[in-house]
Amino acid sequence: MKGKRKGTITSKWLKTNALLSHSEIRQYIPMxxxxxxxxxxxxxxxxxxxxxxxxxxxxxxxxxxxxxxxxxxxxxxxxxxxxxxxxxxxxxxxxxxxxxxxxxxxxxxxGIHLLKYQKRRFDVRVMVQLNPKVVWETTGIIGRVAHPGKIVTNYHSGGQLVNIEKLLSSHLSLNEQKSVIGKMSRLGVTIAKQLRQKYPDYRQVGVDVGLDVTMKPWIIEVNTNPDPYIFKKLADKSVFRKVMRYRRLKGPIRILKKKK
Ligand SMILES: Nc1ncnc2c1ncn2[C@@H]1O[C@H](COP(=O)(O)OP(=O)(O)O)[C@@H](O)[C@H]1O
Ligand SMILES: [Mg+2]
Incomplete structure (x- = not known):
C-alpha cells in the first residue's frame, strides 16, 4: 500500500498532511x-x-x-x-x-534553531502508546543530543541519549521544565489521537519534538514504528519496562467507539 510498510506509515508528507487538518496541532508544524x-x-x-x-x-x-x-x-x-x-x-x-x-x-x-546542550543541538523523543485501558498515554520522554559536528540528533547517526531534565536544566527553572515537559507530553497524545483518525492500525507513535529559544515545541517528525530501546538508557528503569509492557499488549486494535 502506498506510504505504508507493514503497519508503518513511511511517508513524512502523508503524516504531515494528516496532522495539518487538526486546528490545534497545525501551529506546531513547521512549514x-x-x-x-x-x-x-x-x-x-x-x-x-x-x-x-x-x-x-x-x-x-x-x-x-x-x-x-x-x-x-x-x-x-x-x-x-x-x-x-x-x-x-x-x-x-x-x-x-x-x-x-x-x-x-x-x-x-x-528549520528550527534547536536548543543546545554543551554547544550541541538537541531535540526530544516523545513516546505515546495505547495503555491497557486502550487510552493514549505518554510513556517516555528522552532527549537526543547531536554528535558535535552533525546536524541530526538521531542515535543511529551518532547522537547521544540524555535525560530531558538534564538538558533543560541549563535553560529553565524546575517549574518551567515541568511545564514544558507536560506540554510536550499532552501534544504527543493529541497527535496520536489525530493520526489514528486516518491510520487506525497502530498503537504507538514516537514524536520528534524540537524546542526553540522560546520553548515552543515544534513537531519535526512522527514515527509510527518508534524504537523502544532508546529508553533503556534512562536511569529510571521503570520507563523502559512500561514502554515494553505496553508494546506487548495486543487486543482490539481499533478502539470501539463509545456509545453516546
Ligand atoms: N525542520 C527541522 N529543524 C531542525 N532540525 C531538524 C528539522 N528536521 C529534521 N531535523 C533534525 O534532523 C533529525 C532527523 O530528521 P527527521 O525528520 O526526524 O528524519 P528521520 O526519519 O531520518 O529521523 C531530527 O531529529 C532533527 O535533529
Ligand atoms: Mg526522526
Missing part, C-alpha cells in the same frame, strides 16, 4: 513543502535556514541543512553529515543539491 527549486528558494527567502529530507527516510540518513549566509562572497550553504559546501549563486547551489538528492522524493521544511 513543509515538496523540494523544488522554486519552493526551496522561496522558503530560504522566508526562513533563512531549512532542512531538506527524504520523504521516506530514517535514522537521519540523507538529511541536509541549508541556509543563506549573511557574510562573505558565498551566499548559500548546505551541510550533509559532516560536510559543508558553500556557493556564490542559487543555481550552482541547487544543482549541487540535486546531485545529492538524485531522483528521490525530498521535502523542504522550515
Amino acid at each position: 513543509t513543502q515538496r523540494l523544488t527549486s522554486y519552493n526551496l528558494s522561496s522558503m530560504l527567502a522566508k526562513y533563512e535556514m531549512v532542512y531538506i529530507k527524504p520523504e521516506r527516510g530514517t535514522y537521519g540518513n540523507g538529511v541536509i541543512r541549508a541556509e543563506v549566509l549573511k557574510q562573505g562572497v558565498n551566499k548559500y550553504q548546505y551541510q550533509i553529515e559532516m560536510k559543508k559546501r558553500t556557493f556564490k549563486d542559487y543555481n550552482s547551489f541547487f544543482q549541487s543539491l540535486k546531485k545529492v538528492t538524485k531522483k528521490r522524493s525530498y521535502l523542504v521544511q522550515m
Whole structure:
C-alpha cells in the first residue's frame, strides 16, 4: 500500500498532511513543502535556514541543512553529515543539491534553531502508546543530543541519549521544565489521537519534538514504528519496562467507539 510498510506509515508528507487538518496541532508544524527549486528558494527567502529530507527516510540518513549566509562572497550553504559546501549563486547551489538528492522524493521544511546542550543541538523523543485501558498515554520522554559536528540528533547517526531534565536544566527553572515537559507530553497524545483518525492500525507513535529559544515545541517528525530501546538508557528503569509492557499488549486494535 502506498506510504505504508507493514503497519508503518513511511511517508513524512502523508503524516504531515494528516496532522495539518487538526486546528490545534497545525501551529506546531513547521512549514513543509515538496523540494523544488522554486519552493526551496522561496522558503530560504522566508526562513533563512531549512532542512531538506527524504520523504521516506530514517535514522537521519540523507538529511541536509541549508541556509543563506549573511557574510562573505558565498551566499548559500548546505551541510550533509559532516560536510559543508558553500556557493556564490542559487543555481550552482541547487544543482549541487540535486546531485545529492538524485531522483528521490525530498521535502523542504522550515528549520528550527534547536536548543543546545554543551554547544550541541538537541531535540526530544516523545513516546505515546495505547495503555491497557486502550487510552493514549505518554510513556517516555528522552532527549537526543547531536554528535558535535552533525546536524541530526538521531542515535543511529551518532547522537547521544540524555535525560530531558538534564538538558533543560541549563535553560529553565524546575517549574518551567515541568511545564514544558507536560506540554510536550499532552501534544504527543493529541497527535496520536489525530493520526489514528486516518491510520487506525497502530498503537504507538514516537514524536520528534524540537524546542526553540522560546520553548515552543515544534513537531519535526512522527514515527509510527518508534524504537523502544532508546529508553533503556534512562536511569529510571521503570520507563523502559512500561514502554515494553505496553508494546506487548495486543487486543482490539481499533478502539470501539463509545456509545453516546
Ligand atoms: N525542520 C527541522 N529543524 C531542525 N532540525 C531538524 C528539522 N528536521 C529534521 N531535523 C533534525 O534532523 C533529525 C532527523 O530528521 P527527521 O525528520 O526526524 O528524519 P528521520 O526519519 O531520518 O529521523 C531530527 O531529529 C532533527 O535533529
Ligand atoms: Mg526522526
